[in-house]
Amino acid sequence: MCGITGWVSFERDLGQHTDVLDAMTTTMACRGPDDEGTWVRGHAALGHRRLAIIDLPGGAQPMSVEDDLVAMVYSGEAYNFVELRDELRKRGHAFRTDSDTEVVLRGYLEWGPAVADHLNGMYAFAIWDTRTEQLVMIRDRMGVKPFYYYPTDDGVLFGSEPKAILANPDAERVLDLDGLRELMTMVKTPGHGIWSGVREVEPGTVVTADRKGIHTHRYWQLRTAEHTDDQETSVARVRELLDDTVRRQLISDVPRCLLLSGGLDSSALTALAAVQLREQGETVRSFAVDFVGQTENFVADEMRGDPDAPFAHDVAEHSKTEHEDIVLDSSQLADPELRRTVITARDLPGGMGDMDFSLYLLFKAIRSRSTVALSGESADEVFGGYRWFHLPEAQQANTFPWMVFGFQRHGQVSDVLEPGLASRLDLRSYIGDAYQQAAAAVDRLPGEDDHTYRMRQLSHMHLTRFVRNLLDRKDRMSMAVGLEVRVPFCDHRLVEYVYNAPWALKTYDGREKSLLRGATADVLPKSVVDRVKSPYPSTQDVGYLVALQQQGKELLADTDNPVYELVDRRWLAETVALDAAEVKWGRRFGLERALDMSVWLDLYRPTLRVG
Known part of the structure; x- marks a missing residue:
């Protein structure tokens, strides 16, 4: 896991601009605290910061082969690199290192951009091929690893995060109305980089840049296919895929652990990992986040029915893990310096308030003990776990289902905004248009009934839009402290298989995530098997x-703060004057957004084109 960046300029010798490349690379220092390197040849410049996971002495980057004819910067992991290396050796390739980086690079020499078809993993990498004067940028199928690019008049800039691109004087720090619309909603338009001019390399896509321009090719996407397996076979196949995926993702040359919330997703991974490592004479290390007094004073609400800690402890005892709770208090979560750190990590004020802050602090604590963690992220999107999947009003709504069930209702977003700006943004129309595009992208099987097709649409929206917000959050918070977090439920084989299982099969026991529960119940305590879905804690x-x-009161006292170009001063005054016990979740979320935007404007000094 690393941070990558680079620059291609077909009209300049970038050997004269190494200071700019160094500045771009430095922005990725948190992502790669172990090493740094740059590579400059003529029109191409590559920068890399390394977090060493596989082949600690041999995986230095940028990596080149064939006397610098081809060079690469690579972030992520190819979980099938051992098999690929064996195949490439049979094809005549000789290896200098034991790293997966060299496997991917030599795979490019063998297959060109089609190397992506051979990879199982999470990755974002860029290859400069001097033979064709072409930059090749490739991102993993599910978009686990972030990857951004910025077309220029004579080439392209790229980076793991926008901050690397924005460190180059060719890139403008501009946010326009469309960027703000994207920031203030959770529609996650494919390819949209929020910053004006910044694009995402879309998941499952190859982007090439040469003297003729920029070209894209999608090498993978979710496709509708008939599911012919019965219930018993489907459950067995899910277990087979999970066992294989966990085995692959436990491979590491540094200490690894499991993130354990006590929910079905993380508990299943922890239990499966414990079984596999026990066979090797090892014990799983597990970590959970908690808050001072939360378990003792917990109050159920519409999102969460019970606290996590008791269930996490049940799993730790059942699987005999070496478990630790990371317990946080309010003073830590509300620290203004923590907010600045998190906004810097995310590049934008589009976070999730205390859920971002606690995740960062959890990862920071884990990083002092482990370098790799496995997470249950994305299981709800794959298996249909969110509550709104199962509510008729969300199933039938003419909008994204997560908008219906209180996650980010339109009113909660607009209320915090300056009224004139809210009118110009017209978020309702933006969300509506995005929804129609998302719904139209889903193919229907011949003879598929309306309800089954509708649930296929909702599943597709979650896997191609909603989950990408959460994956980006997870990546930014973890890499800000140099922790690699792996997500087994994003294995594309598992995603493809479960996506095409009909909704009746995904809910065969009348509950959420039936296939996952059935596949892992034998390794879990009954308390977790019976537990109702509960989101990440707040x-x-x-x-x-x-x-x-x-x-908020201190922000109000700063009457000339530029945040009032975005935030409604009257709404902020009303919110800070309320008795804290009267403040509902939506208003608290808005207050956090207002504070985030103020910090972001101070840190990034963007040009706002929102008039």
Whole structure:
């Protein structure tokens, strides 16, 4: 896992601009604390920061072969690199290192951009091929690893994060109305980089840049196919895929652990990993986040019915893990410096408030003990776990289902905005248009009934839009502290298989995530098997909200703050004046957004074209 960046300019000798490349590379220091390197030849410049995971002494980058004819910067992991290396050796390739990086690079020499078809993993990499004067950028199928690019008049800039691109003077720090619309909603338009001019390399896509321009080719996407396996066979196949995926993703030359919330997803991975490592004489290390007094004083609400800690402890005891709770208090979560750190990591004020802050602090604590962690992220999208999947009003709504069930209702977003800006943004129309595009992208099987097709549409939206917000959040928070987080449920084989299972099969026991529960029940405690889905935790301590209100009052006192170009001053004044006990979740979320935007404007000094 690393940070990559680079620059191609067909009209300049970039050997004269190494200081700019160095500045771009430095922005990726958190992603790669172990090593750094640059490579410059004529019109191409590559920068790399390394987090060493596989072949610690031999995986240095940028890596080149054939006397610098081809050079690469690579971020991520190819979980099938051992098999690929054996295949490439049979095809005549000789290897200097034991790293997966060299396997991917030599795979490019063998197959060209089609090397992507051979990879199982999470990756974002760029290859400069001097033979064709072409930059090849490739991103993994599910978009686990971030990858951005910025076309210029004479080439292209790229990076793991926008901050690497924005460090180049050729890139403007501009946010326009469309960027703000994308930022303030959770529609995740494919390819949209939010910053004006910044694009994402879309998941499952190859982007090439040469003297003729920029070209894209999609090498993978979710495709509708008939599912012919019965229930018993489907459950067995899910277990087979999970066992193989966990085995692959436990490979590491550095300490690894499991993120354990006590929900079905993380518990299943922890239990499967414990079984596999026990066979090797090892014990799983597991970590959970908790808040001071949360378990003892927990109050059920529409999102969460019970606290996580008791269930996480049940799994730790059942699987005999070496478990540790990372317990946080409100003063830590409300620390303004933490907000600045998180906004810097995310590049934008589009976060999830205390859920971002606690995730960062959890990862920071884990990083002092492990370098790799496995996470249950994306299981809800794959197996249909969210509550709104199962609500008729969400199933039938003419919008994204997560908009219906309180995650980010339109009103909660617009209320915090300056009224004139809210009118110009017209978020309702933006969300509506995005929804129609997403719904139209899903193919229907011949003879598929309306309800089954509708649930296929909802599943597709989650796997191609909703999950990408969460994967980006996970990546930014983990890489900000140099922790590699792997997501086994994003294995494309598992995603393809479960996506095409009809909804009746995904809910065969009348509950959410039936296939996952059936595939892993034998290794889990009954308490977790029976537990109802609960989202990532959020603090219920009113002291956290009181601290936010105080920060809001301080922001109000700064009458000339540029944030009032975005935020409704009257709404902010009303919110900080309320009794903390009266502040609902949506208003708290808006307050966090207002504070985020203020910090972001101070840190990034963007040009706002929102008039």
